[in-house]
Amino acid sequence: MATIRIAAPDTASRGEIIELKALIQHPMETGYRSGPDGKAIEQDIIKSFEVTYDGETVFEAELKPGIAANPILTFYTRATASGPIAFTWTGQNGETWSETHELTVE
């Protein structure tokens, strides 16, 4: 299980623009490197990342091998209502990792 770190405020006022940071532990193996035996190391990357909040997708990312290992993304959303913000990563072989963060809007 990959380690996931989310940095997001627990509370926000309605209409406020909040910063969300999401990091996942993953090698993001490019497929362009070779191992000590000279053989190419197979590509293994996270392909997509999606964030839903209040029943709506608020941020999506398509990642390519050019993204560094342990991908971190910092982005913003407008606080509208209390509820879970769900973060989902999908790997190239269909594996998924998820995490949710509860936000209270006052």
Added chain:
Amino acid sequence: MTATGKTPLIIARRAFLLTGAAGLVAASLPLGAVADAADADAAIREIFGDKPLNEGRVTVDLPPIAENGNSVAITISAESPMTRKNHVTRMAIISPRNPVAEVALFKLGARAGKAEVSTRIRMAGTQRIRAVAEMSDGTLWHGSASTVVTLAACLIG
């Protein structure tokens, strides 16, 4: 690239600098898969179509010098009021020198609040990284910034 593969490339680069023998460098590039400016343009066209690319409104923040091309902090942002009617729909990071020119594509909505994304990217050498933003009215905007990479990704484990 393994440690043993590193040496010939460096020698070839020096030879290139001394003699200007372009063929030498082309022959020694790993995998022959390094994209160039034309590939970057092609990648932008593939993502966003043939609409005109306007200069401005997009800012790319990169350090002027990166010691390690494996992880370079980048922030791309676009000027936009981010309202229901007028917001940024997509933003892309394009690298002219990486094996795959497209580094990332972000999809935003009116609720993003702010058209700004930060991440960390790999850079296969010194280059000018480009960013394109598509607005909800369909217009495309372009910005770029360059970084000198002293140790490129791909060459190191």
